[in-house]
Amino acid sequence: MNYKFGLPVEIIFKCGAVKNINKVIKDNNFKKGILISSERFIKSEYGYEIIQLLNEYIENIHFGISANPTIEDVELTTKAIKDSNVDFVIALGGGSILDCAKISSCMAAMDTNIRYFLENKLEINKNIPVIAIPTTAGTGSEVTSVSVISNKYTEDKFPIKSEYLLPKIAIIDPELTLTVPKKVTASSGIDVLSHALESYYSKNNNPISDILAIESVKLVMNNLKNAVNNLDNIEYRENMCQASLLAGIAFSVTGTAACHGISYPLTSKYNIPxxxxxxxxxxxxxxxxxxxEFDRIDKLSKQVGYSNVEEFSNEIYKLKKGIGLANNLRDYNxxxxxxxxxxxLCTSLNILANPYELNKEEILKLLQSIY
Known part of the structure; x- marks a missing residue:
């Protein structure tokens, strides 16, 4: 057994935690920052309250990032950070906001741009510290060393990984997720399940990531449907935030596997969330x-409460159906x-981490089985 595990992110998890953000800023001796968020959230009641709290520290507010952040989004966000001349970045939003803010903070610190960075295959070597505040329970980006970017011209979607993409501080306040609509709650919640399952599957798994992944799977299977059907229930929201955090820590170390690898062309080419x-x-x-890996997957199935792998698979299928998500590709036209x-197009390295080897022919069979 041989593995390495580390997470240099300060995690603050508490309902109402965002109300203490000024103390977090002071404790870290930050002076002037930029807030990166969405226009929808900024105009919300929570957004207004947060802006009032941050008034003393925020030099600029930047929004307008796509649902799947593009190279152009990173360019504009990098420019906003550089022009503001700040010593910290607050990323307040869903995974797209957090991913874009993280990579843009690195580009700004390196005084470069994303196109030059990609074309010259540069290594990230510095960042501007990021305070990540997720408003959805989904991506886990607040604790991961990954940002996923899209190229809208090539219809390609690719992950960028670096220790410098880890936020300095993650503030998880479940109250911020209370305004997330039903469809987004369902979609982001099923993403949590993907992170947890794929971390467990990954060839890079280790005993610590397994513990985190299993607990995350349990939380999703026991809370997601209830969260979708009871949007204002803070207990279900809190449990899904916990599931997202645990899965994020797990897959930040192990990476993901086949489900993510196959998802990239579905999102970039067909705009499937x-x-x-x-x-x-x-x-x-x-x-x-x-x-x-029957023994390992069977053990997982039993640990999360099912008698066998087939029952667990059926329950995942029923969960997706029960929260209004499609189980067939034809439903997306x-x-x-x-x-x-x-x-x-399923060429992502994530697929290589999957225990069951999936070449083009095997992936085609899989896609046909869910058509």
Missing amino acids: HGEACGITQDKVLLLNSKV IKKDELETIAS
């Missing part, structure tokens, strides 16, 4: 992985003759 694109293959990938093209 990220969580849904990951979730649509979950129950099938569970069964595939059990063919090569994808044509059957497009499946081969999709399979050929």
Whole structure:
């Protein structure tokens, strides 16, 4: 057994935690920052309260980031950070906001731009400290060393990984998720399940990541449907935030696997929301992985409360259906003759971490089985 585990992110988890953000700023001797968020959240009641709290410290507010952040989004956000001449960044929003803010803080610190960075295959070597405050229970970006960026011209979506992408501080305040609508609660919640399951599947798994992943899976299976159907219930929201955090810590170390690797072309080419694109293959990938690691997957199934792998797979299928998510690609108006093209676009390295080996032919079979 050989593994390395580390998480240099200060985590603050508490209902109402964001109300103490000024103390967090003072404790870290930050002087002047920029707030990166969404226009919708900034105009909300919570957003207004946070801006009032931050009034003394915020030099600028930047918003307008796409649901799947693009190279152009990173360029504009990097410019906003550089022009503001700040010593810290607050990323307040969903995973797209956090991902874009994290990579942009690095580009600004390095005094470069994302295009030059990618074209010259540079290594990230510095950042401007980020305080990450998620408003959804989904991506876990507040504790990960990854940012996912899209190229809208090539219809490509790719992860960038670096220790410098880890936020300095993560503030998880479940109250901020109370305004998240039903569809987003469902999609982001099923993304949490993907993170947890894929961390457990990953060839890079270790005993610590397994513990975190299993607990996250339990929380999702026991709380997501209730959270979707009781949007103002803080207990379910808090449990989903906890699930997202645990899964985020787990997959920040192990990486993800097949579900994420297959999701990228579904999102970039067909605009399927990220969580849904990951979730649509979950129950099938569970069964595939059990063919090569039966004992391990069977153990997982039993630890989260099911008698066998098949029952667990069926419960995942029913969960997706019960929260209003599709289980078939045809529901997204994808044509059957497009499946081969999709399979050929599944080239992400995530797939190599999956225990059941998936080449183009195997991926095509998988896609056909969920058509």
